[in-house]
Amino acid sequence: MIQRRLENTVREALARSSSVALMGPRQVGKTTIALNISESVASIYLDLESRLGLEKVRDIRAFHEANRENLIILDEVQRLPELFAELRGIIDEERRRGNKSGLFLFLGSASIDLLQQSGESLAGRIAYLELYPVNALEYSDGESEKINTLWLRGGFPESLLADSTGDSLEWRLDFIKTYLERDIPQLGPRIPAATLERFWTMLAHNQGSVLNAAHLARNLDVSGVTIGRYLDLMTDLLLIRRLKPWTFNIGKRLVRSPKIYVRDSGITHALLNIEGYNNLLGHPVVGGSWEGFVIENIMSVAPPRMQPYYYRTPGGAELDLVLEFAGGEKWAIEIKRSSSPKLSKGFHVACEDIQPDKKFVVYLGTDTFPMAEDVTAIPLYGLMNEIVGR
Structure with missing residues (x-):
């Protein structure tokens, strides 16, 4: 396995930001990085290309409440862009509770959809990173x-x-x-x-x-x-x-x-x-x-x-x-x-x-x-x- 240089950057971003969006084309290694991170922190991973994953987060507020102690990793998040409007309120509530970092890690294969949807709702609450192919x-x-x-x-x-x-x-x-x-x-x-x-x-x-x-x-x-x-x-x-x-x-x-x-x-x-x-x-x-x-x-x-x-x-x-x-x-x-x-x-x-x-x-x-x-x-x-x- 090739160690990706961006993995440490993602960890650092999660330590200071409420949410992180990791973008890159399919099969470039985003999921591998996310799963590596999940081994060292309490987390839950959902692939939104699966029907079960989609159903679990359609009520994202209830899902988050049931998993408040976990980093929530959502893969192919552009499949459910309506999530972002609700996530803004969740992040703000967590901030008031003193939880200001490491709440969500989003993985996406389509930068413009992810940027537009999250940019409209999560300004100041999200860090963006792009994973390139192996260099x-x-x-x-x-x-x-x-x-x-x-x-x-x-x-x-x-x-x-x-x-x-x-x-x-x-x-x-x-x-x-x-x-x-x-x-x-x-x-x-x-x-x-x-x-x-x-x-x-x-x-x-x-x-x-x-x-x-x-x-x-x-x-x-x-x-x-x-x-x-x-x-x-x-x-x-x-x-x-x-x-x-x-x-x-x-x-x-x-x-x-x-x-x-x-x-x-x-x-x-x-x-x-x-x-x-x-x-x-x-x-x-x-x-x-x-x-x-x-x-x-x-x-x-x-x-x-x-x-x-x-x-x-x-x-x-x-x-x-x-x-x-x-x-x-x-x-x-x-x-x-x-x-x-x-x-x-x-x-x-x-x-x-x-x-x-x-x-x-x-x-x-x-x-x-x-x-x-x-x-x-x-x-x-x-x-x-x-x-x-x-």
Whole structure:
């Protein structure tokens, strides 16, 4: 079993907050964390996808009263959003009794539903955390072979730890099918599974590209507005990342559409039927896949209020990633799938435009070393540790 770094963060949040919402896509490990926590505190766990679990909490006030001494863990809580209006009163009553922390742990697979419902009713009473797929710090110890396995298979635990590459791919194909045929129809608008699969696959083919909604709409024979709805849905389900452009006060024409990534690299490869590492290296998506993999790993260790962007001008100035930390510090990051990184003029021009505090190029080697113009070449594992230790 892989020890998830977020588990201690969840425990700390429960120690100071009345309720904690742990969000993440299905099968990413939320339930495992919750059950680990339940072993060390008095708790009761209910899966709201089961009919019995739903019935038990339809009268949440009575259920809480019968289990007041327990941490109540509710899995797939977006299935019963009306709970939140009643939970506000319960939490306030417990606070008046002096019980100000560790009352509820919510697990959810659909961030927008959870955020909207709990945000309307539990403002100031809830802490939000997101569990990403397994990252390079949790799995690789900086070993190149393990990082390559993580990149190929993605970070969903059952895919990553499968007995063979073929078993891993089959798990991911089943995951995609289940989302398309069961989970998305339950959580979102009624979209034909075949249409949504084509859309998801098109995004995988264009991994890391600037959004061209008109092109996608033509290929799917739908409107640009419909493409926007599809993207909203997949983003809200934590399956797609829209990376916003950095557009702040520099007086230049800029590319202003977001870049789009399928968030888990293993799902990207499954959508494209890429099974083995050599198949991946020979596929046209290899560069975009590596870029998305690096970005998701970086975001998995992001401190609170850090915002990610990319930067691009029509003239060719470009940064793969701009990290803006709370307080305004900026890091410029270039991502190279190479063991001997070289930087283009566009990188240096972009750095002149945004004036970052630090400049990095993430590359495939294992050493960290300085390059010209205050740029540091660094492996992914090393940059993640830089962020954690900041």
